[in-house]
């Protein structure tokens with residue numbers, strides 16, 4: 042796995058999921074998202090619970106398809122399950138394709154916009170750390186599309202960076218997160234550069250705003266599956 046050293050050099054452009062990011066992405070995620078592997082394991086478990094012996098699973102913003110590969114490893118090959126990943130970054134999809142070929146995987150990948158995708162009915166929709174990159178103006182309508190796509194009783198699992206409603210606590214959460222990044226080997230310089238690159242690109246909501254957004258758009262339940270400081274994983278049930 043290639044080490045993420047992207048922000049060791051001066052960067053003046055906004056953060057984007059280009060070829061440079063895609064090349065180091067698997068390392069970036071495990072070192073930038075606290076408990077990434079654990080939230081992935083929870084996502085996999087609750088997705089499989091909702092599936093039974095068949096059904097469609099979409100991963101919106103699948104990046105290099107790590108999560109879908111994990112799910113595929115845990116389901117019976119003869120079950121009637123379709124695993125579908127969508128991402129609008131050509132570089133991410135290229136990396137994902139290499140991985141699925143290497144593993145002889147049956148995952149279906151599409152390079153496309155999750156806001157425009159012609160979804161078929163599904164039992165599970167997943168979107169980990171992706172909604173925060175969707176413009177707030179259209180985020181609600183995406184959640185409505187997700188709930189319309191799901192069968193009754195289907196689940197939507199999503200993970201997000203979150204902010205606090207309380208400014209003092211919010212600063213403490215961010216400090217806590219930056220200490221986590223330092224332990225992962227990122228320098229103060231890398232942390233500041235990435236924060237600037239993500240400004241106005243990654244737009245996080247509070248935990249309650251995320252829950253309310255799901256409840257306002259067709260989900261009868263939305264709860265936390267996991268939270269560590271300013272990172273959270275949610276499950277919403279239609």
Ligand SMILES: C[S@@+](CC[C@H](N)C(=O)[O-])C[C@H]1O[C@@H](n2cnc3c(N)ncnc32)[C@H](O)[C@@H]1O
Nearest residue numbers: 058102104128129130133153154155169170171
């Ligand atoms: C932080 S990454 C997601 C990480 C991944 N879900 C995981 O858990 O490893 C966000 C991804 O969403 C994709 N993305 C952002 N906006 C998108 C859109 N409108 N349509 C499709 N993909 C999008 C980006 O290209 C990027 O790969």
Ligand SMILES: O=C(O)C(=O)C[C@]1(C(=O)O)C=C[C@@H](O)C=C1
Nearest residue numbers: 069070073074170202235239243
């Ligand atoms: O590094 C950060 O500051 C982050 O917010 C981590 C984060 C994310 O939460 O999506 C930001 C961008 C990359 O996609 C990977 C992880």
